[in-house]
Amino acid sequence: MKAHQFQDASQFYAQVKDYLLSQEALHNLLLALSNALIQNPERFKEKPYLATVDADGDIVAVALRTPPRNLVLSQIKDLQAVEVLAQDLYLSCNSLPGIMAPIDEAQVFALVWRSLTSQSYEMKMTLRTFKLEKVQMIASTTGYLRQATEGDKELLKNWNEAFALEALGKIETDPEHWAERVLQQGYAYLWQDEVPVSIACRGSFTPNGVRVNMVYTPPEYRRKGYASACVAALSQTLLNQGNRFCFLFTDLANPTSNHIYQKIGYQPVGDWQQYSFV
CATH class of the missing domain: 3.40.630 (Aminopeptidase)
Structure with missing residues (x-):
């Protein structure tokens, strides 16, 4: 070799x-x-x-x-x-x-x-890859999907920072730079009820698919079906644009998100682990 x-x-x-x-x-x-x-x-x-x-x-x-x-x-x-x-x-x-x-x-x-x-090394996270080919019907909730605009920039910054701290325990990218990039490229989508209540972002493309990432709902808006509706609507939007698949990663330590994605139609593909070296 x-x-x-x-x-x-x-x-x-x-x-x-x-x-x-x-x-x-x-x-x-x-x-x-x-x-x-x-x-x-x-x-x-x-x-x-x-x-x-x-x-x-x-x-x-x-x-x-x-x-x-x-x-x-x-x-x-x-x-x-x-x-x-x-x-x-x-x-x-x-x-x-x-x-x-x-x-x-x-x-x-x-x-x-x-x-x-x-x-030395320590295991930081076990992740699961999921693939979706067809969105499944889910219980409806109030609101609708919309693309984030420049007026949402401060909200995007705050939510990106909160997501990083909750999911990763640290901020790895500058929230201001991230917000500017996703707004410029049209990657960020919000679930809008009376106010924005959840976010999901379009990630990078593969030859036949596209990744969904940065799924986050602030604690005060959880358990109302907003994240499910947001990811389902964004996934359908991406399929409608000609992508054969949507992909995402989940943290296996979060059974709620894994359950949500499977209800939408995401099927598990394989498990990954992330180690850090000290």
């Missing part, structure tokens, strides 16, 4: 596209990041790590990192490739904040990285 690094995102994508598309839903994050590196390189201030591992001419693993974020791994056919990737990454940059990968791959990488660096 041998690791190969790529300096050009387009060349990397050309090599890994078929491998990732064999399980498009599971690999939606890797596909979306690859697309973002090609279409919007200005978003990324540091050089990305783009790599594959080949065995007898066939790709058996894909890795991508956009510093300062975590490394993301594909599903890997032969887990020996994890060690090859870890050694290659260690030679390139011997520090790493964390790893996000399918469960087996994440666990093996964490162990190998500890042996290389003596860094």
